[in-house]
Amino acid sequence: MIHNDNKLPDLPPPKNTTGVIGWAKENLFSSPLNTIFTIIGCYLLYISLVPAIEWAFIKADWLGDSREACTSGGACWVFITARLDQFIYGFYPEDLHWRVNIVFAIFSVLIAALVIEKTPYKGWIATFALVVFPVIAFFLLYGGGFGLKVVETHKWGGLMLTLVLAVVGIVAALPFGVLLALGRRSEMPVVKSFCVMFIEIWRGVPLITVLFMASVMLPLFIPEEVSFDKLLRALVGIVMFQSAYMAEVVRGGLQAIPKGQYEAAKALGLSYWKSMGLIILPQALKMMIPGIVNTFIALFKDTSLVLIIGLFDLLAIVQAGLSDPKWLGYSVEGYVFVAFVFWIFCFGMSRYSQALEKKLDTGHKS
Numbered sequence: 421m422i423h424n425d426n427k428l429p430d431l432p433p434p435k436n437t438t439g440v441i442g443w444a445k446e447n448l449f450s451s452p453l454n455t456i457f458t459i460i461g462c463y464l465l466y467i468s469l470v471p472a473i474e475w476a477f478i479k480a481d482w483l484g485d486s487r488e489a490c491t492s493g494g495a496c497w498v499f500i501t502a503r504l505d506q507f508i509y510g511f512y513p514e515d516l517h518w519r520v521n522i523v524f525a526i527f528s529v530l531i532a533a534l535v536i537e538k539t540p541y542k543g544w545i546a547t548f549a550l551v552v553f554p555v556i557a558f559f560l561l562y563g564g565g566f567g568l569k570v571v572e573t574h575k576w577g578g579l580m581l582t583l584v585l586a587v588v589g590i591v592a593a594l595p596f597g598v599l600l601a602l603g604r605r606s607e608m609p610v611v612k613s614f615c616v617m618f619i620e621i622w623r624g625v626p627l628i629t630v631l632f633m634a635s636v637m638l639p640l641f642i643p644e645e646v647s648f649d650k651l652l653r654a655l656v657g658i659v660m661f662q663s664a665y666m667a668e669v670v671r672g673g674l675q676a677i678p679k680g681q682y683e684a685a686k687a688l689g690l691s692y693w694k695s696m697g698l699i700i701l702p703q704a705l706k707m708m709i710p711g712i713v714n715t716f717i718a719l720f721k722d723t724s725l726v727l728i729i730g731l732f733d734l735l736a737i738v739q740a741g742l743s744d745p746k747w748l749g750y751s752v753e754g755y756v757f758v759a760f761v762f763w764i765f766c767f768g769m770s771r772y773s774q775a776l777e778k779k780l781d782t783g784h785k786s
Contacts, residue, residue, distance in 0.1 A: 474494065475494050475495055476494070476495050476756075477494075478494065479492045479493050479494025479495075480492070480494040480495040480496070480497055481494065481495070481496050481497065481498050482497050482498065482501065483498065483501070484498040484501075484502070485498070485502050486498070486502070486746070487499070487746060487747060487750070490750075495752070495753050495756075496750050496753055497753060499741070499747050499750040499753050499754065500753060500754070500757050503741050503747075505517070506577075506578060506737055506741065507578050507579060507734060507737055507738060507741075507757075508520075508578050508579045508580060509577070509578055509579075509580055510575065510576050510577015510578040510580060510581055510732055510737055511574075511575040511576075511577050511732070512571060512575055512576060512577070512580065513571060513575070516569065516571060519560040519561065519563075519568070520560075520561065520580055522560055523556075523557045523560050523561060526553060526556065526557075527553070527557075527583075527587075530545065530548070530549045530553060533545050534546060534549065535772060537779075550591070561576070561580075561584070573649055573650065573651040573652075574650065574651075574730075576651065576731075577731070577732035577733065577736070577737050578732070578733070578734050578737045579734045579761065581651075581726075581731060581732065581733050581734075582720075582723050582724075582733045582734045584651075585654070585655065585658060585723040585726060585733065586719060586720045586723050586765075588655050588658075588659070589655070589658040589659055589662050589719050589723075590662075590716050590719060590720075592659040592663075593658075593659055593662035593663045593666050593715075593719070594666060594712070596659065596660075596663035596666070596667075597662070597663045597664075597665070597666025597667040597669070597670055598666075598667075598670050598701065598705075600615050600618060600619055600663060600664070600666075600667035601666075601667040601668070601670035601671040601674060602674075602696065603615030604616055604619065604667065604671055605671065605674055605675075615667070618664065619664045619667050619668065620664075621664075622660055622661050622663070622664035623664045623665065623668070627657075627658070627661050627722050627725055628725050628728060630657040630658075630660070630661045631654055631657055631658075631725060631726060631728060631729050632728060632729065633657070634653040634654055634656065634657035634729070635650060635653060635654065635728075635729035635730070636729075638653060650729065650730065650731065651731060654726055654729060654731060658719070658722075658723075662715065662719050665715050665718075666712070666715055669708050669711040669712055669715055670704060670705070670708060670712075672708060672711065673703075673704030673705060673707045673708035673711075674700065674701075674704045676704070676707055677700055677703055677704055677707075681699055681700060681703065682695070682700065684699070685698075685699045685700065706777075706780050709773055709776060709777045709780070710773060710777065712773075713769055713770065713772075713773035716769060717766045717769055717770065720762070720765060720766060720769070721762060721766065724736070727739075734758055734761060734762075735758050738754040738755070738757065738758050739754070741754065742754050
């Protein structure tokens with residue numbers, strides 16, 4: 421008997437089980453019912469996407485300064501390009517747009533530096549972003565110092581105002597929310613009761629009511645000689661409202677920490693604040709990254725509600741532009757533009773949170 425110990429080389433898998441063909445066969449045409457649904461879905465995509473692409477790109481008008489330039493029958497993006505300055509800066513004086521541009525540039529550089537993983541001295545950059553940058557941004561946007569002309573906040577608007585509301589709300593709501601969550605789980609009755617009342621009261625009313633109270637009702641309860649800026653009142657209301665929701669998100673993370681972690685901190689002799697800052701909160705915040713970012717995204721979209729108190733954010737500026745007799749009939753282009761801008765920011769936050777969650781390995785894998 422002859423024995424052949426030489427193994428034959430492994431053969432490649434059949435071509436119809438790998439690549440695009442294999443994926444389509446497994447996921448789209450795995451059964452007659454799936455095949456029917458795939459064909460129906462492709463037909464619906466064809467009859468909806470093709471006209472949309474044709475309207476938005478192929479037959480669209482891009483250049484010009486008036487509606488007379490829109491003659492091709494597609495989207496009239498001339499409406500966006502002609503009023504782009506107003507959509508970005510609102511009613512900010514045109515000769516002072518450079519101040520807003522500097523704030524945008526510094527903000528973009530700081531965000532990029534904090535997001536890029538290999539950036540050195542991230543701690544110092546974060547400190548600069550949280551402590552120094554707000555002061556620089558205030559004097560550049562509002563003025564009143566260093567010889568800069570004052571620009572009242574009622575002239576702020578567009579994308580600039582949307583970002584101011586969202587960034588201030590996001591940055592300020594997180595620390596307040598953490599403190600409220602710790603207070604709600606505190607063993608001190610007075611502190612716990614205050615935090616519970618605060619959270620439940622603010623969560624019990626919609627944001628539109630908070631903005632209305634801050635804008636209309638609050639001035640009725642303060643002396644006439646004392647006046648608060650309308651934008652400042654809206655920011656305070658947004659921060660308080662968002663802090664309540666953030667507190668509940670953080671509280672969920674605190675409750676998910678095993679009891680052994682608290683006992684280990686006590687066994688090490690750590691004080692309350694050291695055990696929270698070094699052991700409990702880092703784990704809780706890592707675990708609740710999706711919930712925290714979801715709250716931030718909701719706040720970013722809710723900034724459009726400031727229209728009811730007379731502040732013109734990006735959506736309100738576009739709506740005001742649509743009422744111009746020279747541009748009647750182009751509401752679709754305006755709303756598509758606003759939706760695209762909001763989608764860019766919300767999608768960016770969502771993707772960054774996923775990357776951060778993967779980097780920190782929050783342990784959601786099965």
